Amino acid sequence: MNEIIDGLYREGEPIADTKAPDGPIEKRWERRRFEAKLVNPANRRKLEIIVVGTGLAGSSASATLGEAGYQVKAFYYQDSARRAHSIAAQGGINAAKNYKEDGDSVFRLFYDTVKGGDYRSRESNVYRLAEVSASIIDQCVAQGVPFAREYGGYLDTRSFGGVQVSRTFYARGQTGQQLLIGAYQALSRQVAAGTVTEYSRHEMLELIVVDGKARGIVARDMVTGEIETHLADAVVLATGGYGNVFFLSTNAMGCNVTAAWRAHRKGAHFANPCFTQIHPTCIPVSGDHQSKLTLMSESLRNDGRIWVPQRAEDCPKDPREIGEADRDYYLERIYPSFGNLVPRDIASRAAKNVCDSGRGVGPGGKGVYLDFADAIERLGRGAVEAKYGNLFDMYARITGENPYETPMRIYPAVHYTMGGLWVDYDLQSSIPGLFVAGEANFSDHGANRLGASALMQGLADGYFVLPNTIRDYLASGPYPAVDEDHPEVVAAIESVTTRLTTLLSRRGTRSVDSYHRELGHIMWEYCGMSRTEEGLRTAIDAIRELRTEYWENVNVPGTGESLNQSLERAGRVADFLELGELMCIDALHRRESCGGHFRAESQTPEGEALRDDENYAYVAAWEWGGEAGLPVLHKEGLEYDYVEMKQRSYK
Amino acid sequence: MRITLKIWRQASATAAGEFATYDLDEVSPDMSFLEMLDVLNEGLTAAGLDPVAFDSDCREGICGSCGLMIDGLAHGPERTTTCQLHMRSMKDGATITVEPWRGDSMTVIKDCVVDRSALDRIVQAGGYVSVNTGAAPDAHAVPVPKAKADRAFTAAACISCGACVAACPNASAMLFLGAKVTHLGELPQGQPERDARVVAMARQHDAEGFGGCTNIGECAAACPKEIPLDVISQLNKDLRHAMAKGL
Ligand SMILES: Cc1cc2nc3c(=O)[nH]c(=O)nc-3n(C[C@H](O)[C@H](O)[C@H](O)COP(=O)(O)OP(=O)(O)OC[C@H]3O[C@@H](n4cnc5c(N)ncnc54)[C@H](O)[C@@H]3O)c2cc1C
Ligand code: FES
Numbered sequence: 001m002n003e004i005i006d007g008l009y010r011e012g013e014p015i016a017d018t019k020a021p022d023g024p025i026e027k028r029w030e031r032r033r034f035e036a037k038l039v040n041p042a043n044r045r046k047l048e049i050i051v052v053g054t055g056l057a058g059s060s061a062s063a064t065l066g067e068a069g070y071q072v073k074a075f076y077y078q079d080s081a082r083r084a085h086s087i088a089a090q091g092g093i094n095a096a097k098n099y100k101e102d103g104d105s106v107f108r109l110f111y112d113t114v115k116g117g118d119y120r121s122r123e124s125n126v127y128r129l130a131e132v133s134a135s136i137i138d139q140c141v142a143q144g145v146p147f148a149r150e151y152g153g154y155l156d157t158r159s160f161g162g163v164q165v166s167r168t169f170y171a172r173g174q175t176g177q178q179l180l181i182g183a184y185q186a187l188s189r190q191v192a193a194g195t196v197t198e199y200s201r202h203e204m205l206e207l208i209v210v211d212g213k214a215r216g217i218v219a220r221d222m223v224t225g226e227i228e229t230h231l232a233d234a235v236v237l238a239t240g241g242y243g244n245v246f247f248l249s250t251n252a253m254g255c256n257v258t259a260a261w262r263a264h265r266k267g268a269h270f271a272n273p274c275f276t277q278i279h280p281t282c283i284p285v286s287g288d289h290q291s292k293l294t295l296m297s298e299s300l301r302n303d304g305r306i307w308v309p310q311r312a313e314d315c316p317k318d319p320r321e322i323g324e325a326d327r328d329y330y331l332e333r334i335y336p337s338f339g340n341l342v343p344r345d346i347a348s349r350a351a352k353n354v355c356d357s358g359r360g361v362g363p364g365g366k367g368v369y370l371d372f373a374d375a376i377e378r379l380g381r382g383a384v385e386a387k388y389g390n391l392f393d394m395y396a397r398i399t400g401e402n403p404y405e406t407p408m409r410i411y412p413a414v415h416y417t418m419g420g421l422w423v424d425y426d427l428q429s430s431i432p433g434l435f436v437a438g439e440a441n442f443s444d445h446g447a448n449r450l451g452a453s454a455l456m457q458g459l460a461d462g463y464f465v466l467p468n469t470i471r472d473y474l475a476s477g478p479y480p481a482v483d484e485d486h487p488e489v490v491a492a493i494e495s496v497t498t499r500l501t502t503l504l505s506r507r508g509t510r511s512v513d514s515y516h517r518e519l520g521h522i523m524w525e526y527c528g529m530s531r532t533e534e535g536l537r538t539a540i541d542a543i544r545e546l547r548t549e550y551w552e553n554v555n556v557p558g559t560g561e562s563l564n565q566s567l568e569r570a571g572r573v574a575d576f577l578e579l580g581e582l583m584c585i586d587a588l589h590r591r592e593s594c595g596g597h598f599r600a601e602s603q604t605p606e607g608e609a610l611r612d613d614e615n616y617a618y619v620a621a622w623e624w625g626g627e628a629g630l631p632v633l634h635k636e637g638l639e640y641d642y643v644e645m646k647q648r649s650y651k
Numbered sequence: 652m653r654i655t656l657k658i659w660r661q662a663s664a665t666a667a668g669e670f671a672t673y674d675l676d677e678v679s680p681d682m683s684f685l686e687m688l689d690v691l692n693e694g695l696t697a698a699g700l701d702p703v704a705f706d707s708d709c710r711e712g713i714c715g716s717c718g719l720m721i722d723g724l725a726h727g728p729e730r731t732t733t734c735q736l737h738m739r740s741m742k743d744g745a746t747i748t749v750e751p752w753r754g755d756s757m758t759v760i761k762d763c764v765v766d767r768s769a770l771d772r773i774v775q776a777g778g779y780v781s782v783n784t785g786a787a788p789d790a791h792a793v794p795v796p797k798a799k800a801d802r803a804f805t806a807a808a809c810i811s812c813g814a815c816v817a818a819c820p821n822a823s824a825m826l827f828l829g830a831k832v833t834h835l836g837e838l839p840q841g842q843p844e845r846d847a848r849v850v851a852m853a854r855q856h857d858a859e860g861f862g863g864c865t866n867i868g869e870c871a872a873a874c875p876k877e878i879p880l881d882v883i884s885q886l887n888k889d890l891r892h893a894m895a896k897g898l
Pocket of ligand 1: 052057092202203255259295438440
């Protein structure tokens with residue numbers, strides 16, 4: 001334990017998920033539900049639960065816990081629970097309904113997800129996810145979610161990348177919106193019933209841990225600036241992903257790691273932080289003013305053909321003037337059997353490679369063409385419009401170009417984070433009483449998430465998993481009341497106020513955003529689509545330097561006593577500056593390529609990701625090593641009894 | 652591009668507000684309207700001034716956080732959300748007036764940030780189907796005719812941004828309310844509570860101080876999600892039916 005590895009971290013004891021039952025995989029969830037203790041209805045009223053986040057995971061959890069009769073407090077930073085980032089999901093949600101009789105099953109969804117995650121997720125968790133997926137669709141339909149339907153009145157489905165069945169349910173290009181409105185309405189019903197109290201425009205800034213258990217949070221009322229203490233019997237974090245560590249991503253402006261990171265600093269392990277998903281089809285950056293990136297749905301790859309010019313000197317030309325023979329449809333060339341429909345990680349890397357070779361198009365050479373000319377000729381413009389009209393409109397609005405006439409330009413962008421707080425089968429973190437749901441945990445997607453699986457996981461966690469597992473913990477409650485002047489509470493408040501005062505007092509020369517942009521640049525360059533030993537070391541040094549400068553020189557105007565958006569951002573960026581370093585350390589220590597994590601040193605002769613199962617078939621759970629200390633790595637070994645570990649091939 | 656901004660500044664809910672004028676010299680037509688405001692704010696911060704507060708989150712036109720009155724129009728001259736409006740839609744050299752949504756039921760918190768919680772309370776009054784988690788039958792137990800499902804979807808596309816209220820001379824939220832009533836009323840799952848829902852939601856709408864509808868249609872014209880005006884007719888019809896039953 002004392003030995004310092006790579007000059008960057010130490011290794012601690014291995015850990016294990018002690019909550020997953022053994023026995024046949026299809027019986028495990030049933031067993032856990034049976035073995036988890038019950039809380040009698042009269043006692044539920046006496047138990048308080050804090051849920052931070054009202055995305056799919058948080059809203060569904062709060063609503064369900066409220067229905068069960070617990071006292072729930074729901075926190076979120078937007079002005080309405082319905083604005084959580086889940087609202088932006090476009091494509092769809094997977095479920096093993098097999099309504100199409102195309103050979104789908106719980107086992108197949110489980111299998112696809114384990115394989116898609118490049119064998120870095122837990123079999124028990126993924127199986128459970130597949131198992132409850134069907135109930136999610138039932139629940140949502142009963143709530144009035146207007147899924148797409150066929151003329152017979154039954155639900156329509158479509159296919160998504162990496163699978164061969166049609167199991168993705170959708171509501172036009174607004175699936176996330178419709179699912180979230182369903183959950184938000186269920187939540188609203190509980191607000192009316194008095195079981196859930198909402199705290200809008202509230203940001204969690206600290207976790208309160210008393211006697212080793214999570215007992216509450218410190219939150220800032222973003223309107224009045226008041227620092228509030230909220231105590232409870234258990235705390236649930238459903239605070240989403242941390243893709244904004246890259247500054248530019250498809251995430252909403254406010255997405256942050258603060259809640260998770262504060263918990264990490266209080267003892268919650270952070271698992272696989274370097275596992276990020278870079279989505280291949282996003283609208284490229286148009287200039288320095290860019291504040292976020294916009295996703296163009298994966299479904300476009302069904303009909304669009306991706307290409308770059310054969311020769312670098314053709315890149316500035318009008319694409320329509322480049323002849324067939326002078327184009328390189330590189331995905332079709334390298335992966336003849338999957339073509340333009342290879343999984344996300346592979347498509348993204350291939351785009352980066354052609355651009356790095358000098359054949360990228362558009363500003364800065366950071367773009368490839370997504371061309372619908374063939375599809376328009378084959379299907380007619382009307383048919384293409386019917387299928388993709390809203391996406392084409394969005395593209396035209398943002399770029400000012402007409403994609404019916406000239407090919408779209410696309411480039412990969414940060415989209416999703418598979419890493420997150422470590423949780424056991426019960427979704428409990430390494431701090432008893434702290435549970436984590438949705439994108440904020442690390443549990444189900446391994447090293448790469450398949451399309452339409454995040455919505456499934458968020459709702460599985462919130463509606464079905466968490467409400468069943470948290471009762472095992474709550475059955476031992478109510479826990480002894482904690483006083484507002486308990487030393488741990490006082491210390492938590494003090495740490496928040498000191499931090500805010502420090503940020504406000506610097507009045508340096510650089511804005512919060514300028515630091516955030518610089519951090520994003522470092523992360524994208526060295527911890528993005530391709531990572532090397534040398535690059536990651538450069539990044540770690542650069543981040544440390546930037547962080548030191550930040551705390552001395554950041555300029556946060558205004559005061560803490562009122563609405564102050566610069567101050568809100570300042571706190572988030574401060575946490576990103578710590579997380580970024582851990583991501584690089586994690587990426588450096590994992591000297592293999594898997595899923596979205598590509599180490600240039602670990603590739604096949606053809607340039608594909610090369611896993612090293614002998615040395616890296618584990619979850620890397622990082623423990624906070626203290627302000628001046630080094631992070632401590634705990635390994636949780638992964639075993640595969642139902643799915644055979646294979647090298648993925650899409651050639 | 653060069654533009655001049657006349658933008659509403661108000662330190663807090665209780666403070667008096669006024670317009671401030673700022674000139675921006677290097678605006679790219681590719682910027683979104685909010686990115687232009689980001690640039691303004693970077694400049695204000697560097698000059699030691701308080702940046703302009705405004706809400707935004709997804710910047711993709713779906714979360715409903717953003718919303719500014721631009722030259723007197725909710726979300727500006729294009730039929731989209733403020734975050735999806737781009738500077739190429741504005742004229743070089745223009746003076747642009749930027750204000751928050753206003754109305755008795757939507758008050759300013761700071762600068763261009765407003766309190767829209769009244770809309771949430773309308774939903775809490777009955778904008779849901781009362782079904783507990785786990786109590787749902789198989790999704791295919793009840794088929795829904797495609798036309799009904801599609802109309803429900805069109806109404807459910809509302810993003811609760813409040814543009815309809817801001818655009819209405821009566822500050823009415825009837826388009827918002829009608830959209831929810833139509834969404835759930837079109838579906839078989841919404842039938843058992845249909846009458847009670849519309850009555851409870853309409854009561855809350857009035858209690859919040861939103862005005863009545865006089866069929867002007869500014870709401871539907873301003874709606875970035877193109878919610879059609881006929882959801883208000885649906886609302887009125889459902890209300891009549893419920894009243895006739897003595898609710
Ligand atoms: C553009 C886009 C398209 C996508 N499309 C799909 C798709 O088609 N299918 C699919 O399966 N997945 C998709 N995803 C991924 C999926 O949308 C997300 O992974 C998922 O919605 C996350 O849900 P969540 O509930 O975990 O978190 P979120 O929805 O991000 O919610 C986070 C919540 O936490 C709150 N919060 C955060 N920090 C704090 C804090 N410090 N204090 C208080 N509150 C806080 C926020 O207010 C919010 O309520 C897409 C993602 C993006 C970006
Ligand atoms: S910021 Fe989400 S709709 Fe404009």
